Amino acid sequence: MIEGKNFIGATYSKKGDSFLQASNPKTNKLLPEKFYITTSQEIEQAFKKAGSAFDQYKNLSGAKKADFLEAIAEEILNLGDELIQRAVAESGLPEGRFQGERGRTVNQIKMFAGLLRDGSWVDARIDRAQPDREPLPKADIRNMLFPLGPVVVFGASNFPLAFSTAGGDTASALAAGCPVIVKSHESHPGTNELVSRAILKAAERTGMPDGVFSSLNGKADVGEKLVKHPSAKAVGFTGSFAAGTAIFKNAAARDEPIPVYAEMGSVNPVFLLDEKLSSGAESIAETYAGSVTLGKGQFCTNPGLLIGIESDNLNTFAKNLGEKLAEYTPDCMLNEGVAKNYRAQRKEILSQDGVEVITSPADEPGLTGAASLAAVKASVFLENDELQEEVFGPFTIVVKCKDSSEMEKVAKKLNGQLTITFMGTEKELIAHAPLINIGREKAGRVIFNNAPTGVEVCPSMQHGGPFPATTDSKFTSVGTGAIRRFARPIAFQDCPEELLPDELKDSNPLGIYRLVDGEFEN
C-alpha cells in the first residue's frame, strides 16, 4: 500500500499538512493517494542523516557498495507487477515500455556494481618517492577519486524508472560513495515510493548506514531548498531547460557553489545526405517516423530537425514521413503540463513566418499529442533562433537547404545538442567530412546511419553535450563515465601505508589498473 510519506533515511515521515496527488494522464483524473509535501524541518533531518551516513558510507569497500547496488536491483525486480502498474497509471506509458525500462534500470545499477567490483574507476595514480633526486628529493604521491558528499537527485517525468528514483544519477552517485536525497517527480510519486522502498530494503539487507538514501515529495520550492542546502555537494537533474537552468543558477549563487549536472534536452539534428536518401527515402522516412514518435516523442533524443538539400529525394522523404506521422494515433502525454506545453510550443513554431505545415495536428482529445511535421527553408531557419527550440513531443521540422554550403551554415548555427546524426553512404559521408567536423562541435554523440533515439548503457556512451543540452559537457549521465560527476581526486603525500586506501597501497590488494610512475599496471 502506498503511504504518501517521505523517507528520511529509513524513517517514514509526515510533518507537513499540504500534499500532492498524481494524475492518470489517460483519464486526466487524480489518483487517490496523498503525498505529503516535505517541510523544511524534514529537509534538515534528511541532510543530517545523509551527512552521518556519508562518514561511514564513503569508507566502505567497493565490494560492499556493490552488494548494496545489486540488492537494489533485486528489490526493484521484487516489486513485480505493482511497480509496472503504478508507473503505467502515473505516466500513461504502456506496460511493455516499463518492462523494458525496468530492465534497463536494473542493468545500469548492476553495471555500476560491476564497476565497483572491478575497482579501477578510481583512476589511481602513484608516483613513488625519489629521496635521492637532485636538486630536491621527490615525495611519494598517490592520488585517487573520492566521493563529493550528499547528492540531490531530481526525478524525471519521462523516465519514471531509468532517470528517476533509482535511475542513472542515483546509481552513479551511490556507486561513487555519495548518499542520495531524491526529490520525487510530482507526476509519479507513487512509483517513486515503491522504488524508494526497494532501495531502503536493500540498504537494510546489506547493512548500509541510515541516511544513505532519502526520498522527499514536493514541488519546485522543495527542490530549491534542497539545492541551496549547505550540505548538498552536487545535483543530478534531467528535465526542461527552464527548470535545469534555474537549478544551475541557484547552485552557482550559493556561498559554496556546487556542480549541477542538468540534462535539459535537445533537438537532435539529423543531416540527410542525398545519395543515401536516393537509395531509400521511404525506408528512412519509416525509421524516422518511429524515432520521432518513440515514447510519444517524449525522449530527450527524439529528432526534431531533419536537414537536407532540396531535391526530389528530400521531397519524397518529407511526403512519406508526413504520411506515416499522420497515421500515428495521438496518445496521452506524460501529464497535463507536458500536453499543454507541447501544443503551445508547436503552435508557436507553426505560426512562424515561412514555416510550412506538412502534417497538420489532428484532433487531440484529453491529454493526447498528435504527431506533426513542418518544413522550412534553411534561409528562414538561419534567421530565426526560435526554430531550434525544443518542442517536447512527436514533432519535427524538415529544413531545406539550397546546397552543401548552406547545410554547413545550418550546422554552424546549431545550439549544443545531445546528439547529431548523419545519414549518408560511406562515400558521401567521407566527402562531407567538413560538415561532420562542424557538427562534432555541437554534440556529445555523433551517430551515423541510425536514429538518435536509443541510448546504449556502456563505458563508451556519452549522453551529454554542450550547453544548452546540458550544464556540463565534460560529463555523461549514462554509462560508467557518469560516476565521475560525483567524485574528486585527492592526493596523499608520503602517507603511511596503513593509512592509505587499499586502492593506493603498494601491494595493490584489489588488483586494479593504476598509473605507476607514468606506466599503467595491474
Added chain:
Amino acid sequence: MIEGKNFIGATYSKKGDSFLQASNPKTNKLLPEKFYITTSQEIEQAFKKAGSAFDQYKNLSGAKKADFLEAIAEEILNLGDELIQRAVAESGLPEGRFQGERGRTVNQIKMFAGLLRDGSWVDARIDRAQPDREPLPKADIRNMLFPLGPVVVFGASNFPLAFSTAGGDTASALAAGCPVIVKSHESHPGTNELVSRAILKAAERTGMPDGVFSSLNGKADVGEKLVKHPSAKAVGFTGSFAAGTAIFKNAAARDEPIPVYAEMGSVNPVFLLDEKLSSGAESIAETYAGSVTLGKGQFCTNPGLLIGIESDNLNTFAKNLGEKLAEYTPDCMLNEGVAKNYRAQRKEILSQDGVEVITSPADEPGLTGAASLAAVKASVFLENDELQEEVFGPFTIVVKCKDSSEMEKVAKKLNGQLTITFMGTEKELIAHAPLINIGREKAGRVIFNNAPTGVEVCPSMQHGGPFPATTDSKFTSVGTGAIRRFARPIAFQDCPEELLPDELKDSNPLGIYRLVDGEFEN
C-alpha cells in the same frame, strides 16, 4: 625591446589610447614601458582568430601539438637572461627563484608534450558492435576526449612564469587542443610580452595556425570582457578569492555558462601532533619558518594555520617559530596592492578578540612585508570565521586546542583547502585516523610530515580542492590531470573507419591505452 602592444595571434596591435605600466616593487617606481590596454575591437579580433585557429588546431595530431609545446619550451629558454631580469624587475623576486621557476615552467610544458606523444590521455573507450544481440542489436560506440574551444587564461602575480603566460593553464589548454587568449597580469606585462613572443615564435616555427595564441593587456574590465565573450569556452585563473569568484559568477551568468577553473588560495592548515613535536619542536619550527616565508609568503600553499594541542611542546614550537620569523628580513612584496593588503589583512586578524601576537610586525619600509606570528585558543577560533581567511604573505597562526576532540572540531570547521598537513609519528598518525578522515574532506592534497609548500609536477599531483580553495574540486591545475579541464568526451556511433580519429581506429595506429569492450588494451 619591449613594445607594449597586444598580440592578436601573430599580429602586434595597438588600437587603444590608454596604457598601463609595471612597477618595480623594490623601488616602488614605475618601469618606463607603456603597455596599451586592449580595446573591445581587439578582443573581438583575438576571438575571431582563435575560432579559425581552433578549426585547424583541434585536428592536428598529438605529435604536431607536442612539437609546438617543445618549441615553446625552447624559445622560453632562448629568451635567456632578458626574461629573468625583467621578471625580477617586475616582481621583486630574486634571480635564483626565476631560474628555478623557468625550469619548472619549461618542464611542465615538456610534460604535456610527453603526454601528447604518449596519446593515452584522451581516455579512448570502444564498445564494439554486436549486430546479433537480442532483443536489440548493439551499435559500435567509440568515445574520446576532444578540446572545448578557445580558453581564456589569466596571468597570476605570484608566479610570473609557472602560472602565467606559458604556465600550467596555457600549457594544458594548448595540449588539449584549445587556442589560448592570455590576459596578462598588470604586475608583469613585460615578462608576459617576452614569453608571448617565445610562444608565437614557436607557433611560427612549427606551422601552427595564426590565432592559436593571443596575449592582451588590460585591467579587470578587459578580463571581464574576455570571460563574457560568447566564443570563450573555458577560463583558467589563479589569484584572489574576490577576483576568482567574480570571474566565476560572470561565467555562470552568461547565456552559455562556461567552466571556470579558479584556484583562489588557501590557508593550508597543519596539524601538529604531540609526540612528533616532542621529538623535535625546534627543527619542525625551522622547517615551518622556511615554509611560511617561502616566496615571501606569497605562495598558494604557505601554511597559515598551525593546529596543535596545548602543551609545553607546542609552546616550545611556537616560541621557536616566533624567534625564527623575527629573524626574517622584511622584503618587498609582489606589488603595492599585495603589500597593502597583507598589512591590512594581518592587522584585521591581529585585532580580533583573543588573538595573541607572538611576533609583532617589524618595521616595514617601502613595499616590504615582515613575517608575523599569532596564536589563538581553539575555542576562540571555532567562534570566529574571520580567523581562517587567507592573509596573503608571511603570516601564520598557532591554534591551541584543549584536546583531540577539540582538534577534530577545528578540522570539521575548516573551509576547503588546497592542502592539509599532518605532522605525527607513524603510531600517532594511525591513532588519529578519524582526524585525518575529517581533514581529507577539506583538501585536495593530504601531506604527511612535510611542509605544504612545494608542488611536484607529476601525474598524481592534485593542486586543487573544495571551494573556496578552487571553484571546481574535480580538477587540478598542476600535473598531467590539468588537461582534462579543457576537454570533453564525444562518442561516435557506427562511424566509418575513415572518419574516425586515429585514437579510435580499429588498428590503434598510435598504440595508446584503450578500454575495449570493458578491458584495457594497448
